Amino acid sequence: MTPQQFEAVVVGAGFGGIGAAIQLRRLGYENFVILERAADLGGTWLVNHYPGLAVDVPATTYSYFFEPNPNWSRLYSTGTEIKRYANDVADKYDVRRHMRFNTAVESAGWDEDAKVWNIALAGGETIATRILITATGFLSQPRLPEIPGIGDFAGKIVHTSDWDDSYNAAGRRIAVIGTGATAVQLVPELAEEAADLTVYQRTPIWVVPKIDFRFPAWAKRLFRRFPLVQRVIRAITDGIYEFLIYTGLHHRQLFFRRLNIGATDLAKMLRFMQIRDRGLREKLTPDYDLGCKRPTFSNRYYRTFAKPNAHLHDSGIDHIEADGIVAADGTKNVVDTLVLATGFDLWEANFPAFEIIGRDERNLGKWWRENRFQAYQGVSMPCFPNFLSLSSPYAFLGLNFFNTVEYQMRLMDRLLGEMKRRAADTFEVTVEANAQYLDRMTKLIGDSVFAVGNCATSRSYYFNPSGEAALLRPMSARAAIEEASRFPLTDYQFA
Numbered sequence: 001m002t003p004q005q006f007e008a009v010v011v012g013a014g015f016g017g018i019g020a021a022i023q024l025r026r027l028g029y030e031n032f033v034i035l036e037r038a039a040d041l042g043g044t045w046l047v048n049h050y051p052g053l054a055v056d057v058p059a060t061t062y063s064y065f066f067e068p069n070p071n072w073s074r075l076y077s078t079g080t081e082i083k084r085y086a087n088d089v090a091d092k093y094d095v096r097r098h099m100r101f102n103t104a105v106e107s108a109g110w111d112e113d114a115k116v117w118n119i120a121l122a123g124g125e126t127i128a129t130r131i132l133i134t135a136t137g138f139l140s141q142p143r144l145p146e147i148p149g150i151g152d153f154a155g156k157i158v159h160t161s162d163w164d165d166s167y168n169a170a171g172r173r174i175a176v177i178g179t180g181a182t183a184v185q186l187v188p189e190l191a192e193e194a195a196d197l198t199v200y201q202r203t204p205i206w207v208v209p210k211i212d213f214r215f216p217a218w219a220k221r222l223f224r225r226f227p228l229v230q231r232v233i234r235a236i237t238d239g240i241y242e243f244l245i246y247t248g249l250h251h252r253q254l255f256f257r258r259l260n261i262g263a264t265d266l267a268k269m270l271r272f273m274q275i276r277d278r279g280l281r282e283k284l285t286p287d288y289d290l291g292c293k294r295p296t297f298s299n300r301y302y303r304t305f306a307k308p309n310a311h312l313h314d315s316g317i318d319h320i321e322a323d324g325i326v327a328a329d330g331t332k333n334v335v336d337t338l339v340l341a342t343g344f345d346l347w348e349a350n351f352p353a354f355e356i357i358g359r360d361e362r363n364l365g366k367w368w369r370e371n372r373f374q375a376y377q378g379v380s381m382p383c384f385p386n387f388l389s390l391s392s393p394y395a396f397l398g399l400n401f402f403n404t405v406e407y408q409m410r411l412m413d414r415l416l417g418e419m420k421r422r423a424a425d426t427f428e429v430t431v432e433a434n435a436q437y438l439d440r441m442t443k444l445i446g447d448s449v450f451a452v453g454n455c456a457t458s459r460s461y462y463f464n465p466s467g468e469a470a471l472l473r474p475m476s477a478r479a480a481i482e483e484a485s486r487f488p489l490t491d492y493q494f495a
């Protein structure tokens with residue numbers, strides 16, 4: 001049977017995939033499909049619905065540049081609201097009808113003669129497409145800890161990305177494993193209800209105060225009537241984040257020391273104000289530089305440990321038994337619930353999210369591992385014609401994912417627009433342009449906290465298993481957006 005043929009296939013219906021689909025429609029593509037393994041759209045904001053889930057950059061900034069949302073209830077809006085925003089945008093831009101849910105992609109291979117990608121789906125079906133765009137996300141594969149005995153635990157085990165909404169924490173004895181950004185949101189919520197809550201910490205996280213407030217009804221009316229007002233607020237919140245990421249993370253030599261000291265002091269002040277016990281404050285103090293790992297904002301996390309029912313354990317876990325956790329110091333804690341706030345498997349499971357074989361039988365995952373992780377403009381690799389990998393090494397601009405979406409949508413506009421103008425069948429980045437870009441990224445990373453700072457103990461997902469900080473694109477959002485709109489078209493070969 002001839003496989004169904006598309007002009008373009010997008011894999012993933014999170015914000016990245018929705019943005020790509022909107023751009024395809026703007027460019028005049030109609031024969032395209034978005035393949036999504038889940039039963040609905042939203043990606044991160046569909047699968048995560050644990051108590052306390054909220055965005056950790058202001059919602060005014062966490063939205064598509066072309067679609068401000070006057071309905072945010074507060075500056076840091078909740079996960080439920082973000083999911084609703086994803087639904088609204090998909091409907092408004094009429095891309096939902098292109099989505100095919102419960103459809104997992106297993107592999108993709110380039111056919112050089114037919115100039116198409118053949119895509120194998122779980123269940124055995126194959127489809128073909130001229131253009132393949134993967135938007136499979138960085139944080140979409142939950143990591144399960146390999147702790148001896150975890151399989152023997154007789155109580156409830158729940159990963160934060162698979163929360164059981166019917167779970168009632170009241171009166172429970174809960175152990176939370178992990179202290180990343182998710183735990184910082186979840187722990188204060190669970191501590192409100194639980195009889196006893198112990199957080200098992202391997203690496204403390206930097207937590208700085210959160211300035212959050214509700215938008216009053218008049219503000220929402222104002223945003224609705226005069227969208228310019230919201231755009232101005234966005235420009236301000238964007239500016240603050242841009243300053244933080246650019247000077248704080250990427251130009252460490254220039255300003256970082258001062259900024260880092262300021263933020264470190266803020267976190268220290270917060271711990272001092274919220275925790276009386278000096279020993280506990282010390283345990284919660286990271287010994288790596290702020291910025292090595294995604295920092296987080298909360299006014300409630302530290303305070304939680306001052307409650308009588310909440311405890312912190314940092315001596316490590318030795319093993320798990322049917323009714324509890326035995327720590328490395330030999331103490332046993334009897335619990336009925338294990339909450340795995342252990343984050344996501346980023347480097348192994350997402351780069352790439354499924355097998356991709358390009359021209360000359362080049363296997364993307366293998367090539368990345370043998371030749372360093374790399375992607376021109378965070379999207380293209382040589383030998384992978386007509387392919388845009390939106391969740392690539394050196395793609396993510398840092399704190400606000402929507403900046404990444406913006407430059408990638410602009411890049412699609414320039415690249416696919418040029419392909420149409422030339423009536424070309426294929427585009428492919430040149431080996432030289434890709435190599436120069438990787439050199440440039442390497443130099444820029446050399447001036448960042450990741451290279452110059454003290455990150456040794458951070459266990460940060462920004463670093464790949466070879467110790468390279470190859471996740472973040474080390475430049476300002478403004479520079480990346482400009483590059484995406486102006487990169488030399490000679491960096492690609494069109495045929």
Ligand SMILES: Cc1cc2nc3c(=O)[nH]c(=O)nc-3n(C[C@H](O)[C@H](O)[C@H](O)COP(=O)(O)OP(=O)(O)OC[C@H]3O[C@@H](n4cnc5c(N)ncnc54)[C@H](O)[C@@H]3O)c2cc1C
Nearest residue numbers: 012014015016037043044055056057104105136137400401
């Ligand atoms: C708890 C949490 C909080 C976050 N908070 C923030 C924040 O405050 N600010 C920020 O900028 N970012 C935040 N992020 C990062 C967040 O992931 C991004 O902001 C954004 O939502 C990513 O969108 P995406 O479309 O790239 O990926 P995702 O939302 O992960 O979507 C990828 C989609 O691809 C699908 N998929 C993957 N593999 C396949 C396959 N083989 N076949 C078919 N479908 C597949 C997945 O099912 C998923 O729906 C947070 C992440 C988490 C987990």
